[in-house]
Amino acid sequence: MLVCEDLHKDYLVGNETVCALDDVSVRVERGEFLSVMGPSGSGKSTFMNMVGCLDTPTRGRIVVDGETVSELSRDALAEVRNRKIGFVFQQFHLLGRTSALDNVELPLLYGGVPRAERAVRAEQALERVGLRDRMGHVPAQLSGGQQQRVAIARALVNRPVVLLADEPTGALDSATGVEIMELFQELNEAGITVLVVTHEPEVAGYARRVLRFRDGRVIADERQPARMTA
Amino acid sequence: MPLVELLRVALEALRVNLMRSILTMLGIIIGVAAVIAMVTVGAGAQAEIDRQISSLGSNLFMVMSGARSRSGVRMATGTEMRLTEADARALKAEIPEIVASAPTMRGVAQVVVGNTNWSTTIQGIDNEYLVARGWQIDEGRDLEPQEIRSGSKVALLGSRVATELFGAGNAIGQTVRIKNVPFTVVGTLVEKGQSSMGSDQDDIAMIPLGAARGRVLGRTGTRADTVNVIFVSVAEGWMMDDVERQIAEVLRQRYRVRPGAEDPFGIRNMSEIVETRAEARQVFNMLLAAVASVSLVVGGIGIMNIMLVSVTERTREIGLRMAVGAKGRDILLQFLVEAVTLCLIGGFLGILLALVITFGIARIAEWPVLLQWPVVVLALGFSGAIGIFFGFYPARKAAAKDPIEALRTE
Known part of the structure; x- marks a missing residue:
């Protein structure tokens, strides 16, 4: 479903070439719950940007849902992101002064979905994260946890093949963080592929597979038993 | 999107x-x-x-006596010659493109009605004037040719003068005194508005040339038929240059100006100035x-x-x-x-x-x-x-x- 072969990424910093990813090969199957761990500078963010079609590798191949994306143009990548990837960020990245519903509709807008269908699908997505009664609220009227739920609804609304979460609990208190992670777990149990980048072992504990990065390489790829939900 | x-x-x-x-x-x-x-x-x-431009009358020349010196300063009017009514008639007779050739005299005098008075421009005119200036009668009538010939004591009032003297009332048939001479108002003129120089063209009273020359604007020692300005209107705009040349030719002949000598008169193309x-x-x-x-x-x-x-x-x-x-x-x-x-x-x-x-x-x-x-x-x-x-x-x-x-x- 998600295939990375010999990914290699070099950055030019000043006159020096820095190797951010060094021959990384990973396969992720549909329905997996994977966490990506590693210290900062380990290459995990670069890896996620590749998988999220925000960046292209210097060498190597990425296939998302049967589509080779490693050599697509900017606009073609945008289209793949729109159709296949759902992003959840540490800072939520919701549009201020825009209602939860409109925030969730945003990917559909760029996907060219007709107006009536947009509203229906955004509503369904919000319902799924338990915010049906907060659709008209703007981010400032929502708690951090609720904002992150809106962001998750936005990630889900276009029925992506994979949910990419980058430190999704980083800006939340631990209780709310647990709620959010349980939501991810719930979504995963419903069949959605989830990739979570984190440096917190508790967060990684929700995943059934952990990928550890160091110095641009995968140093460990471990399976772990599913954590019991409360 | x-x-x-x-x-x-x-x-x-x-x-x-x-x-x-x-x-x-x-x-x-x-x-x-x-x-x-x-x-x-x-x-x-x-x-x-x-x-x-249209209020001037179409394609209008003003012909006046007095030469222009080299420096552009006009010599005192009438130092050498005076235009006459005969000149005006001759221009019209000899230049077929001319529609109207109106000799005029102009001066300033008080017009008095009862205890109201108004100082205004007095224009001595003949029957060609209203035609040359494209001016219409508002109420009453134009001056009759017979009144022009005999220098009758009749007057046309511009709208400003009529308003100042008679307010909203009817001016026709009333008597006004100009330099103590009683004139009967026979007509009023349609409003024309400001001239290009900013003066009010409706602030005017018109009387027959003969009457003006006599007691109203008369100066001692002037010839019987002298005038200040002859207004000449031409049929079409494109004829203007040619007509201007012809006017100069006719006048030079009439005054026997030697070739090479300066014109003792001036011709001004009014619309050109505007x-x-x-x-x-x-x-x-x-x-x-x-x-x-x-x-x-x-x-x-x-x-x-x-x-x-x-x-x-x-x-x-x-x-x-x-x-x-x-x-x-x-x-x-x-x-x-x-x-x-x-x-x-x-x-x-x-x-x-x-x-x-x-x-x-x-x-x-x-x-x-x-x-x-x-x-x-x-x-x-x-x-x-x-x-x-x-x-x-x-x-x-x-x-x-x-x-x-x-x-x-x-």
Whole structure:
């Protein structure tokens, strides 16, 4: 479903070439719950940007849902992101002064979905994260946890093949963080592929597979038993 | 993204920074208002000039005695010759293109009715005068040829004089005293308005030449049929140059002016004078419009400036939009639509402001207001074009952002 072969990424910093990813090969199957761990500078963010079609590798191949994306143009990548990837960020990245519903509709807008269908699908997505009664609220009227739920609804609304979460609990208190992670777990149990980048072992504990990065390489790829939900 | 959505996003962005949006628009508002006001006022002035030319009478020459010296200073009138009624008749007889040739005398006197008096221009005329000047009788009648011949004590009053002396009442049949001579008012004239020199053409009383020359404007020692000015009107504008030459020829012959000697008379082409002034004004108007256009461009630079600020401020938003699937074109359009919306709203407000200014100026200057819709449309189109032109660079900058960098921005 998600295939990375010999990914290699070099950055030019000043006159020096820095190797951010060094021959990384990973396969992720549909329905997996994977966490990506590693210290900062380990290459995990670069890896996620590749998988999220925000960046292209210097060498190597990425296939998302049967589509080779490693050599697509900017606009073609945008289209793949729109159709296949759902992003959840540490800072939520919701549009201020825009209602939860409109925030969730945003990917559909760029996907060219007709107006009536947009509203229906955004509503369904919000319902799924338990915010049906907060659709008209703007981010400032929502708690951090609720904002992150809106962001998750936005990630889900276009029925992506994979949910990419980058430190999704980083800006939340631990209780709310647990709620959010349980939501991810719930979504995963419903069949959605989830990739979570984190440096917190508790967060990684929700995943059934952990990928550890160091110095641009995968140093460990471990399976772990599913954590019991409360 | 559909245009409606783009517009909604743009309006929302402008609403969020309302004060900033209004201040930015101000440049466009002032620019558009200035351009429209200048063009409109210019058109109004042009219409006023056209009216003045037509109020002179069409294709008019003023022929007067007295030579022009080399330095351009006119010699004292009548130092060498005096035009006469006979000259006027001769011009008309010998030059077929002449429609009317009206000898006149002019002076200033008090007109008295009861205990009301009014100091005005007294014009001695014959039957050709109203024709030459294209002047119409309002009420009553023109002077009869017989009254002209005998120098009867009858008068035509300009609308200003009639109003000053008789108010709203009927002037026809009333008696007025000019230099203590009683005249019967037989007619009033249609209002003509200001002359190109700014004097009130309706502040006038007309009496037969003979009567004027006698007791009213008479000077001792003048010949019986002398006149001040002969007004000559010509059938068609294109004949003017030729007729001017012919007038000079006829008069030089009549006064036996030696070849090479200067004309002892002057011929002035009235519409030409007005047109020259009109051209000067036109150039001035063009200059003003050019200055106004510069302010529109300055307004556009303001738009570009604020759009650049907006793009920088909203880097994270741009990153997010890209992450969820916005293509470069979507981002470009979003900011372009925002800039154009800003300009078009500014342009619309500018048009409203221009209307206020134009009507204000028109009222003060007593010019007709000629709001020119093509100019309004053009101004609106131009402000839209400015939005595109000055909005493009910031929009392209936004579209070229790297989503990863943009999302990472604080």
